[in-house]
Amino acid sequence: MKLSSILNPDLFFSGIPADNRHAIYKNMLEKATRGIKQSIDPEKIVSEMIKREDVFSIPYEKGVALPHLRSSMFDDLYIIVGILDSSILLKDNDKDLSRVIIMSLISEKTSDTYLKALSAFSRYIIKNGGVVSSLTSCHDGNEFNALLDAGNVVLKKEITAEDIMDVSFPYVLSGTPLSEALDMFSKYSKSQLPVLDSEEKFIGVLDAENILRKSLPAHYMILDNVKIISGFEPFQHILTNEDKITVDEYIREPRAVAELSTPLVQLALMLIKNQFLNIFIVDEQKKCAGTVTILEIIKKILRG
Numbered sequence: 001m002k003l004s005s006i007l008n009p010d011l012f013f014s015g016i017p018a019d020n021r022h023a024i025y026k027n028m029l030e031k032a033t034r035g036i037k038q039s040i041d042p043e044k045i046v047s048e049m050i051k052r053e054d055v056f057s058i059p060y061e062k063g064v065a066l067p068h069l070r071s072s073m074f075d076d077l078y079i080i081v082g083i084l085d086s087s088i089l090l091k092d093n094d095k096d097l098s099r100v101i102i103m104s105l106i107s108e109k110t111s112d113t114y115l116k117a118l119s120a121f122s123r124y125i126i127k128n129g130g131v132v133s134s135l136t137s138c139h140d141g142n143e144f145n146a147l148l149d150a151g152n153v154v155l156k157k158e159i160t161a162e163d164i165m166d167v168s169f170p171y172v173l174s175g176t177p178l179s180e181a182l183d184m185f186s187k188y189s190k191s192q193l194p195v196l197d198s199e200e201k202f203i204g205v206l207d208a209e210n211i212l213r214k215s216l217p218a219h220y221m222i223l224d225n226v227k228i229i230s231g232f233e234p235f236q237h238i239l240t241n242e243d244k245i246t247v248d249e250y251i252r253e254p255r256a257v258a259e260l261s262t263p264l265v266q267l268a269l270m271l272i273k274n275q276f277l278n279i280f281i282v283d284e285q286k287k288c289a290g291t292v293t294i295l296e297i298i299k300k301i302l303r304g
Contacts, residue, residue, distance in 0.1 A: 001154060001155045002148070002149055002153070002154055002155070003117060003120045003121070003124075003148050003153045003154060003155055004145035004146075004148045004149050004153070006077065006079070006113065006117060006155070007079055007081070007141070007144075007145055007148075008035055008078075008079075008141070009140065009141025009142045009144070009145060010034070010035035010141060011032050011035045011036070011078065011079065011080045011081065011141065012080075012081045012083075012138070012140060012141030012144050013028060013031045013032075013080075013081070013082050013083070014082075014083040014138070014139060014140075015083065015085050016028060016082045016083065016084050016085065016101070017084075017085055018084040018085055018086045018087065018088040020088075021050060021090045021091065022046055022050060024082065024084065024088075024090075024101060025045075025046045025049060025050070025067060025101075025103065026042050026043065026046045027082075028080050028082040028101060028103055029042035029045055029046065029080070029103075030042050032078070032080045036078050036105075037075075037076070038074070038075050038076075040073075040074075040105075045069060045073075045105070048069055048071070049067050049068070049069045049103075050067075052069060053067060053091065054091075056299070056303065057091075057093050058299075059091070059093045059094045059095045060090060060091065060094045060095070060096070060098050061094065061095035061096045062096055062125055062126070062132065063087065063096055063097065063098060063099045063100060063132035064098060064099075064100045064101075064102060064121075064125055064132060064135075065090055065094075065098040065100070065101045065102070066102050066103075066104070066118065066121070067101065067103050067104075068103065068104035068105070068106060068114070068118075069104075069105060069106065070106040070107075070108070070111060070114075071105075071106070071107075071108075072107075072108055074105045074106060074107040074108075074110075075107055076107050076110060077104065077105070077106055077107060077110035077113050077114055077117075078104070078105040079102065079103070079104050079105075079117060080101075080102075080103040080104075080105070081100070081101070081102055081103075081141070081144060082100075082101040082103065083099065083100060083101075083135070083136050083138065084098070084099050084100075084101065086099070087099045099132060099136055100132055100135050100136060102121060104117070104118070112159070113155075115159055115163070115300075115301065116155040116156055116159065116163075117155060119156065119159065119162075119163035120153050120154060120155055120156070121153075122163075123153075123162075124148070124151055124153045128151065131151075134147060135147065158263050158264065159263070159264040159301070160260065160261050160262055160263055160264065161258050161259065161260055161261070161262045161264075161267055161279070161281045161290070161292055162260040162261070162281075162289075162290075163264075163300075164264065164267075164292060164296050164297065164300045164301065165281045165289065165290030165291060165292050165296065166290055166291050166292070166293075166296055167289065167290045169194065169288075169290060169291045170184050170187075170188045170190060170193060171193055171194045171195070171196055171288065172184065172193050172194075172195055172196070172206055172247050173195070173196055173197070173198070174195055174196070174197050174198070174203060174246075174247070174248055174251075175246050175247075175248065176246060176247050177242065177243055177244075177245070177246055177247075178211070178238075178241070178242045178243075178245050178246060178247055178249075178250070179242035179243050181193060181206055181247050182211075182238075182242060185208050190208075191207070191208040191209065191277060192205055192206065192207050192208070192277055192278050193205070193206045194206075194254075194280055194288045194291070195247060195251050196287075196288060200287055200288075201285070201286050201287055202254070202257075202280060202282050202286060202287060202288040203251070204251035204252060204253060204254060205251065205252055205253070205254045205255075205280070206247050206250055206251060207250070207252060210250050210252055211238065211250050212234070212238075214249075214250060215234040215235070215237050215238050216234045217234070254280050255274070255276060256270055256271075256274065256276040256278060256279040256280060257279070257280050257281075257282055258270065258279050258280075258281055258282075258292070259281070259282065259283075260281060260282075260283055260289060262281075264297070264301065267279055267292050267297070268297060271292075271293070271294055271297075277293065278291050278292070278293055279291065279292040279293070
């Protein structure tokens with residue numbers, strides 16, 4: 001199904017003054033009241049929408065902002081598109097200035113459709129680097145929808161790994177000194193890192209637990225009473241040798257790997273039933289395209 005099929009051309013507005021976030025959102029909502037089949041309170045919606053944005057602090061990038069609000073006050077899914085008269089940094093943590101605002105008002109029963117629409121917009125924007133300039137040149141909703149149709153922007157039948165995975169994950173290359181990997185564990189608050197070869201293909205996992213396990217004497221692992229153990233030697237061994245050995249000594253086979261097309265429910269079952277910390281998502285070239293954790297499902301599905 002085409003993305004344009006769920007977009008109302010009457011909810012497209014260009015020339016929105018780039019004053020500030022509150023004024024922009026309110027302006028769009030006030031204009032949209034004529035095209036939305038229910039009465040809405042723009043001020044209340046803006047306040048709740050901004051409050052939500054500030055709590056989750058998801059940065060906008062590539063010139064597009066995606067504010068949204070899920071609430072029982074809405075009776076359907078309404079997607080409002082606003083083209084600003086100039087670019088603006090909407091939030092302090094945004095990575096880029098925004099010029100295109102795609103605002104979604106989501107009813108309790110339209111979360112699935114919203115997430116599919118969000119995924120379709122995201123794929124289109126990511127895969128087409130200069131698309132923002134094309135979007136901003138649209139004069140009305142019909143032209144905007146025609147541009148999406150020309151780009152073959154469609155809604156997928158179900159939400160998959162490609163839609164929710166974290167694509168900005170940290171990784172290490174084979175041959176990397178252990179000291180650098182330990183720095184990355186600390187910097188990114190991760191306990192597992194994918195390991196890539198020189199061609200950036202996914203070859204294994206570096207697990208902090210495995211590093212510690214290999215540094216402990218084998219007989220420690222079979223003791224029933226760990227209270228009798230003391231000493232700093234295992235940790236000193238790591239500190240003494242971290243610059244001399246590489247991550248290759250600690251790489252293990254990944255336990256959780258999925259394809260881009262793996263459905264959301266399968267990912268959730270893999271994480272829950274097997275108690276996986278991460279699922280590593282690979283593309284057709286066996287390159288690591290992203291990671292999925294319980295956190296991604298909460299952030300992008302339950303609070304997306």
